[in-house]
Structures are given as C-alpha cells and as structure tokens.
Amino acid sequence: MQFHDHGYVSGDPRVEPAAGVGVDRPEDLPDRVDALIVGAGPAGVTALAQLAQFPNVNARLIERRPDRLAVGQADGIQARSVESFQAFGFANRLTEEAYRIYSMAFWKPDPLEPKHIVRTSLVPDDPQGVSEFPHLIINQARVQDYFAEFAANSPSRATPDYGVEFLGLRVTDRAHHPVDVDVRHTVGPRTGEIRTIQAEYVVGCDGARSSVRDAIGRKLVRQAAMHAWGVMDVLVETDFPDYRTKCAIQSHDGGNILLIPREGGYLTRFYVDLGEVAEDNDGAVRQTPLATVVARANKILHPYSIQVRQVTWWSIYEVGHRLTDKFDNVPADDETRTPRVFIAGDACHTHSAKAGQGMNVSIQDGWNIGWKLGHVLDGRAPATLLHTYSAERQVIAQDLIDFDKEWSTLMATPAEELAEPSSLEEFYVKTFEFPAGFMTQYGPSMLVAEPTHQHLAAGYPIGKRFKSALVNRVADTVPIHLGHHARADGRWRIYVFADASSPGIGPVNDLAAWLETDPASPLKAHTPPDLDIDAYFDVKVIYQQRFEDVDLRLVPRVFLPRAGKRSLVNWEKVYATEDGQDIFEEREIDCGGAVIVVRPDQYVANVVPLTATEELATFFDGIFIQSRSSR
Incomplete structure (x- = not known):
C-alpha cells in the first residue's frame, strides 16, 4: 500500500483524501445525479465502489432495505473474486474471516x-x-460491507442511500440527465414521500425480480x-x-x-x-x-x-437458468443510441446454486459497468464505450449458464446412470478454471485488440484476466506479485517487459522517451495537464536482469514519475527477476520484450512489441477522448 504522497498520514491510510463530490457530500439523496444504482447487492456495491474512485462523478446507490444486509443467500467466493478484492484492498482481511x-x-x-x-x-x-x-466461503453480507467501506473511504465518500425504493423510470429526450427515476422513501422523516430523481445513467442491480429490468422492457428468459x-x-x-x-x-x-x-x-x-x-x-x-x-x-x-x-x-x-437478451435499454440493432439504463447481476442472469456463480458473476458485472461509466462521466471516453458492457457481459453469462446446465445435470443424475462412476469428479477437476472465474475471455472490440502479437506474451492471452506472478521490486528488493500492486482506481496498466538490454539503453529507453514526451503518447494525449503524469495510466517496467543488477540511476524517468502536491518520486514501478522467480519464463514472454496493456478491471487488452508506438497510440486513441490541452 502506498500513501504519504500528499503528505504525512497518521491515521488509517485506507481513507483517501476527500475530493470532488466527496467534499461536503450531501447526506440526503439529491434531485440530480450522474449515476443512480438501484440495489445494494454484490453488483450494486461493486459498481458504487468503483465509481467512488472518480471524484468528479456523483454516483448514488438506493436500496429499499432500511439498513445493510445482515444475512445473504450467497456464500461462495471464487478465486477470481478474491483477485478482485485485492484490487479493492480487502482480500487479506476477508480471507482471514x-x-x-x-x-x-x-x-x-x-x-x-x-x-x-x-x-x-x-x-x-x-x-x-x-x-x-x-x-x-463467507457470508455475502461481509463482502458487501467491505465494498461499502471501500466506497466510503474513496475520494467521493460514497455511501448507500438506504430506505429508498425504486418505483419506475422514463428515458426522456433531454440532453443531460435524461432519465427520470421515481422513488419513495421508506424510512425516516420522509417516509412515504415520492420523488423524481434525474440521472445521466441508471444501473439496475435489484435482483431476479428486477423492477428496473421491467421498466426497460427486458425479460429473463428461462432456458431450463x-x-x-x-x-x-x-x-x-x-x-x-x-x-x-x-x-x-x-x-x-x-x-x-x-x-x-x-x-x-x-x-x-x-x-x-x-x-x-x-x-x-x-x-x-x-x-x-x-x-x-x-x-x-x-x-x-x-x-x-x-x-x-x-x-x-x-x-x-x-433457481433456473435464465438470461435477458441484452443488458441495457437500447435495441441490439441500434448502435446509434447511447444506452442510459443498464442491468447487472441477478437482474439479467440467474444460475443454480450448484455452480456457485451468482455473486461472483455479479461482482464482475458491477466492476465492468462501474469503470466504464466512470470513464464516460469523467470525460475520459466517449459514450460509445458503454455499448461494450452488454456485448461483453451477456456472452459471459450465457457461457456460465451452459456450464451450469452441464454441472447441474451431472449432479442430479443417479450414480448408476453416469457413464463412468467418476464422471462427476472428473468433470469438476477438468473444468475447474471455469467456475473459478478464469475462463472469461472478451473478444476483439474497441477495448480488446486483435491477437496480432500474442506470440510475444503467450501466457497473457488477450481478453483474459492478467495472471499475476512474482517479481522483485528493485527499490527495496521485496518480492511481490506484480498484479497485486494494481488497485481498482480506474487506471489502465501499461506493463513494459524489457528486452535483454541493461537499463538506459535499447528499445525500452526509446519507448520511455516516447511515452514521456511525444504528443501521440497516451500519457501526453489523454492525461489532463493539471494531473499527475500517471493519473490515467500506471506504467511499470520489468527487467530481465536480477534485481541487484538494475541500476535505478539509469532507469528512464517515466518509470520513476513524480506525484502528489510535493512532487515525490514513486519508487514502486521498477521490477526485475530473481532466481526461481522469472516472470518472463512463467508467462512465456518473448526475450525481445513486449508491452502488455491491462484494463482497469484486470483484463489484458493488448500485447504489442516495444517498438510499436504508433500501434499503441492508435489503440488508446480509439478509447480515450483527446485531452483538453497537451501536457
């Protein structure tokens, strides 16, 4: 964990400085919001936690219950979810419980x-x-507590608005905040009061009997x-x-x-x-x-x-296998309209209890829509980005339902009717990666590149989650999992895996100079000049040499950026290998090096050669809006 970058911190370092809408955040639900999340289940609290990292985005979550969930139905936490918890800062604490x-x-x-x-x-x-x-295995309520804590400690100081019931919505033709949402207060001095909230976007995370889903005309279709x-x-x-x-x-x-x-x-x-x-x-x-x-x-x-x-x-x-045909309010054949209402979690897909997928898939739904809404509402990306939510998550939900059907059928089959006595166990072992959450692979889109250069990093398949591995942090020699350093802060990761050259020479040096100074570099083209150079893009370098052979004095400045109001050097972006801990070998990274781009939700978006600066610029130009002025 890094802190003190804005000055000495004597209290809990997990509590970030309030900023933007988090300064003097109103306690009461305002009449106008940027994003309104309906339902404080796993998808809803995850989306809120992610949006809370965007201090200029006014996100609120309404929940008809009067208080936090005490006992939840879900309890199984797959390893992919625990990886996600690491990014949100509570994997270790939750694991202890x-x-x-x-x-x-x-x-x-x-x-x-x-x-x-x-x-x-x-x-x-x-x-x-x-x-x-x-x-x-842990009570769903505790998972939601941790996400809520992360949101409350984030710059936006986001907290759920309990005791507010969703009644209905209408998408108008207003240019801004076009969604009218009718709500009713169910607790407190305003009990019974009906109000209309204007929202830029709405995310329905209100369960299998979703009223938001009904309001946009989507239906859960039974598949079994x-x-x-x-x-x-x-x-x-x-x-x-x-x-x-x-x-x-x-x-x-x-x-x-x-x-x-x-x-x-x-x-x-x-x-x-x-x-x-x-x-x-x-x-x-x-x-x-x-x-x-x-x-x-x-x-x-x-x-x-x-x-x-x-x-x-x-x-x-x-419980049945049910799925909606789309996860937003725009018809499938209409790419011209901006989606304004989204559904996530059980509101758009349900599974049997046997595969233990409900909460885990919902968390990934919430993270997916959360960072994308954050990018759009913060002015980083165009609204066309939002079409990728339904396109990505609907396919994954269908894949999981197909797996769930097969697993459920096997479990329900009498032992004497199985093809082999060990069929159930063999299926469990053979398909473990699927229910664990590691078979998700997003197809090519504006967010996921074609696998043109996949051979440079075979162990990091494009579209799949970034699988961490041990490296050594050069500044303090500490062995650390590379992926564990990535927080759910809405930033993209650019991992520069060096060639065999020593620091200060070779293609990594040329790439570093381009990243730091060229107007086409994503750091220059898409990061506002009044923010730190790594505010949107977290750039790290991993050298093939052992950590004691890397001289930090020769490492390019873009890998040792200055941050915070005191302009302090960030020493934790330079890594190397150690005997028995060679990430290049473990992840099949070419000895000539490679650049691996990872999305804010930990999925690999692109792999390019160290020299492919134009290709890297073009990829990010297709996602980000040009910065208001060059740095």
Whole structure:
C-alpha cells in the first residue's frame, strides 16, 4: 500500500483524501445525479465502489432495505473474486474471516448397500494452481460491507442511500440527465414521500425480480426447468465425517446435497435438493416447511444424520437458468443510441446454486459497468464505450449458464446412470478454471485488440484476466506479485517487459522517451495537464536482469514519475527477476520484450512489441477522448 504522497498520514491510510463530490457530500439523496444504482447487492456495491474512485462523478446507490444486509443467500467466493478484492484492498482481511476450501469430497450410494452413501473421492479444489488466491466461503453480507467501506473511504465518500425504493423510470429526450427515476422513501422523516430523481445513467442491480429490468422492457428468459432448493445455515450434532469439508452428495434416489462449511468453525450451509418445479406450481414450493428440508437432508445422508441445534437462516427458493437478451435499454440493432439504463447481476442472469456463480458473476458485472461509466462521466471516453458492457457481459453469462446446465445435470443424475462412476469428479477437476472465474475471455472490440502479437506474451492471452506472478521490486528488493500492486482506481496498466538490454539503453529507453514526451503518447494525449503524469495510466517496467543488477540511476524517468502536491518520486514501478522467480519464463514472454496493456478491471487488452508506438497510440486513441490541452 502506498500513501504519504500528499503528505504525512497518521491515521488509517485506507481513507483517501476527500475530493470532488466527496467534499461536503450531501447526506440526503439529491434531485440530480450522474449515476443512480438501484440495489445494494454484490453488483450494486461493486459498481458504487468503483465509481467512488472518480471524484468528479456523483454516483448514488438506493436500496429499499432500511439498513445493510445482515444475512445473504450467497456464500461462495471464487478465486477470481478474491483477485478482485485485492484490487479493492480487502482480500487479506476477508480471507482471514472466511472458510477456505482446499478439497471437495464426493459421496455416492454404496454399491453394496445403495441406501447408504460412501465417500468415493476427495479432490483438490484448485488442482492446476490457476491462482495464488483461495476459494472461500463467507457470508455475502461481509463482502458487501467491505465494498461499502471501500466506497466510503474513496475520494467521493460514497455511501448507500438506504430506505429508498425504486418505483419506475422514463428515458426522456433531454440532453443531460435524461432519465427520470421515481422513488419513495421508506424510512425516516420522509417516509412515504415520492420523488423524481434525474440521472445521466441508471444501473439496475435489484435482483431476479428486477423492477428496473421491467421498466426497460427486458425479460429473463428461462432456458431450463426451475429447480427448488431448501437452503439452511445450521449448527448441528452429526456423525457425518466430512461435515467440515465441501461435499457433493448423491443419494440412491437421485436427491442430492451440496454441503458448504461456513466461516467460524461450526456453521455449515446445506443446499438440499427439492427437485424440479412444475410450470403451474405458482410458488407453492416456497411454502415447504423447515422440518421437511431437514428430513430430506437426513434421508440423503443415510446412514449418517444431523440433529439441528440452531438454524441461523433458512429459505426455500427456486433457481433456473435464465438470461435477458441484452443488458441495457437500447435495441441490439441500434448502435446509434447511447444506452442510459443498464442491468447487472441477478437482474439479467440467474444460475443454480450448484455452480456457485451468482455473486461472483455479479461482482464482475458491477466492476465492468462501474469503470466504464466512470470513464464516460469523467470525460475520459466517449459514450460509445458503454455499448461494450452488454456485448461483453451477456456472452459471459450465457457461457456460465451452459456450464451450469452441464454441472447441474451431472449432479442430479443417479450414480448408476453416469457413464463412468467418476464422471462427476472428473468433470469438476477438468473444468475447474471455469467456475473459478478464469475462463472469461472478451473478444476483439474497441477495448480488446486483435491477437496480432500474442506470440510475444503467450501466457497473457488477450481478453483474459492478467495472471499475476512474482517479481522483485528493485527499490527495496521485496518480492511481490506484480498484479497485486494494481488497485481498482480506474487506471489502465501499461506493463513494459524489457528486452535483454541493461537499463538506459535499447528499445525500452526509446519507448520511455516516447511515452514521456511525444504528443501521440497516451500519457501526453489523454492525461489532463493539471494531473499527475500517471493519473490515467500506471506504467511499470520489468527487467530481465536480477534485481541487484538494475541500476535505478539509469532507469528512464517515466518509470520513476513524480506525484502528489510535493512532487515525490514513486519508487514502486521498477521490477526485475530473481532466481526461481522469472516472470518472463512463467508467462512465456518473448526475450525481445513486449508491452502488455491491462484494463482497469484486470483484463489484458493488448500485447504489442516495444517498438510499436504508433500501434499503441492508435489503440488508446480509439478509447480515450483527446485531452483538453497537451501536457
């Protein structure tokens, strides 16, 4: 963590100086906002947290609940989400609270006594080591608390407006703040008051029964039969030996349980399969009593049993694979209109509980739309950028639903009907990267380049997330994960992987001079002159030499920029290798070097040679608006 750049900080360094709309931020919801987020679920709080890093953007989040969420339905945190938490500054703290999944046990009917279950395998949770971050289990409410804390500590000092209910919206033809949003206060002295808020953009994160989605005429289309689950967080007395291990349990009659140990050492969540729901059920399954769920669990667990000592939360809910055809209010065949209303999370896609995707996908939705709205509202990028939100996230949601269907079908299939006894376990291991969130790959667009130079960095596929690796920070010799230094601050990352030349000579020196002085450089063309040179673009260099062989006196100034009102040198942008920690080898980076461009949400946007300055300039010119004046 870096601080003191604006002067000595004696308090909590996570609390950034207030700026822009964060100075004297009004406590009451104003009549006019730049971005109005509806719903304080995972997608909503993530979008708010990202927008809070843009101090000139007035973003507000309304939530009809009177206060923060106390108990959430979601609990599974995939490794890709924990990577994201690192950027928002709370991965370590959340990991300390959470239950960490190392293995998954598979239980099936005993071939000799089919009414009994037996453990058939125990597989590692991350068999291929795809991330340095773990798979966690923690209450959704805590995740949302951390995002809310980040937003409140950001320059904009953003906090949710609780006790405000969304009623409806209309997109007008006004040039500015064209969306009229009707809301009603549900708590406090203004209870019952109906108001109209004018917004530049609206993001609906209000769940599977989204009123925002209804207001723009989008519908969740069912792609498979609805399935009912009895879900309970319980403290129990049990003789089941894997009570504190994540388990997929299949019984002789096809019923199954997904057992998820919870944080704290005693609490466990049971997802108890209640079967498919008929079209004409009309919600009747939600009347299933808790006693029926417990009895069903004991039937599946036989010969083991549970005696419930306390139920901290339980619910019956129906989940199906559902998806909207588009995630904004503009028809698919109309690229001329600017999207003004967006939907995210469960408002536009739902999944079964078995793949544990709901909260994780929603977080990525929120981050995706958050940084893009920030760029547009802050004047960095044109509004055409916003078309990429639906284009990117709708495809990913469909891919996840396809995976979810296959996994859910396998889990629901009686063991004797599987092609092989180990089919379920083999599918889990083979496809681990998908549910962990690492198979997302965005296609070419204004934000993602064609893979023309992919061979220069085969380990960083364009369109996929930037996979971190250990390097040594030259200034203090500390080994550090390169990706862990990137914060969710709305900036783009430009990683310059050097050729074999020593610092001060070769193509890296030429590139550095161009970045620092040429009018076509993104640092010159797109960064306002009154801001620090790295305000929009975080440029780092990684040398092939060992860290002790890199002389900082010879490193170009663009990699040692001055920042803050005291114009202090940032020493943490120069890296090198160490024996056994060669990022060039691990990520298959060409010995001739390469430039890797990474988006604010950690996805690789481009790979170019060190000499491709014109190509680099053209790429950023297609995204950013020319700065008001050159630096």
